[in-house]
Amino acid sequence: MAQVVIVTGGAGGIGSAICRGLAQDGMKVVLADFAEEAGNSLAEEIKRAGGEALFEKVDVGDKASVGRMVESALARCSQIDFLINGAGVMSRIPVQDMPEEEWDRIMRINLKGTFLCSQAVARRMVQRKAGRIVCVASGRGVAGQARAAHYAASKAGVIAFTKSLAMELAPHNVTVNAIAPGATDTPMSRAGVSSDEEWKKREAVPPLMGGLTTKEEIVGLIRYLLSEPAKYLTGQTFLLRTPR
Numbered sequence: 001m002a003q004v005v006i007v008t009g010g011a012g013g014i015g016s017a018i019c020r021g022l023a024q025d026g027m028k029v030v031l032a033d034f035a036e037e038a039g040n041s042l043a044e045e046i047k048r049a050g051g052e053a054l055f056e057k058v059d060v061g062d063k064a065s066v067g068r069m070v071e072s073a074l075a076r077c078s079q080i081d082f083l084i085n086g087a088g089v090m091s092r093i094p095v096q097d098m099p100e101e102e103w104d105r106i107m108r109i110n111l112k113g114t115f116l117c118s119q120a121v122a123r124r125m126v127q128r129k130a131g132r133i134v135c136v137a138s139g140r141g142v143a144g145q146a147r148a149a150h151y152a153a154s155k156a157g158v159i160a161f162t163k164s165l166a167m168e169l170a171p172h173n174v175t176v177n178a179i180a181p182g183a184t185d186t187p188m189s190r191a192g193v194s195s196d197e198e199w200k201k202r203e204a205v206p207p208l209m210g211g212l213t214t215k216e217e218i219v220g221l222i223r224y225l226l227s228e229p230a231k232y233l234t235g236q237t238f239l240l241r242t243p244r
């Protein structure tokens, strides 16, 4: 039977690359996202290409919605081998101007969403004594980010959550790791750049000094974290590019 992976934020820029890559590897992909149209359309695309995929609508910040998504995924796939916590949002606002509601929105989706999805899936993984969870954090959670303190703090929270959950789940043969990409070419990062010229400047930075993370780098690392040789690797955060 194909291994089953839930990818939250699966319809987004990074999430869709993860879904396509893991489906190509023969996994059955549960694309869990708030964006219904984009999610259904990607699931269809994967199926047309010969892969296995299904869409589940979810708001990762809502416990009942996460519960329904996991139950439905289990009913349709009968097991969950892997969870990728990829759903995330960001905005650019200086702390002095930050509305409390915006702070709460970012924390709710990025940090609480990671907690709720991991909690729901971990219960099943512990019963089966097998599973892997990968959280998509960010280099900003390590380095900080001016005009996005809420985002950086949420991702630092994801990193600490990852380490803590890894300790709890290690006795149950479930690993939990985080990846921390640098700026990656997706709608999220493009939204913060005013012109093509500014984007080209970012691309021109030599990799060891930062530069852009590619989706291939992200998918390759996730493949490794879900592979047999990584079965004892847990509680780690992998920075894909040096944050500047």
Ligand SMILES: NC(=O)c1ccc[n+]([C@@H]2O[C@H](COP(=O)([O-])OP(=O)(O)OC[C@H]3O[C@@H](n4cnc5c(N)ncnc54)[C@H](O)[C@@H]3O)[C@@H](O)[C@H]2O)c1
Pocket (backbone or CB within 6 Å): 008, 009, 010, 011, 012, 013, 014, 015, 032, 033, 034, 035, 058, 059, 060, 061, 085, 086, 087, 088, 089, 090, 109, 136, 137, 138, 139, 180, 181, 182, 183, 184, 185, 186, 187, 188, 189
């Ligand atoms: N793009 C970057 O430069 C970058 C760098 C480091 C980390 N990341 C992280 O990678 C992840 C994916 O980012 P991306 O650039 O692909 O962004 P994106 O905006 O393209 O995708 C994010 C996805 O999350 C979904 N989503 C948002 N709120 C949701 C909710 N409440 N419930 C379910 N799904 C929800 C969106 O519908 C979207 O499909 C995020 O966690 C982000 O913080 C991105």
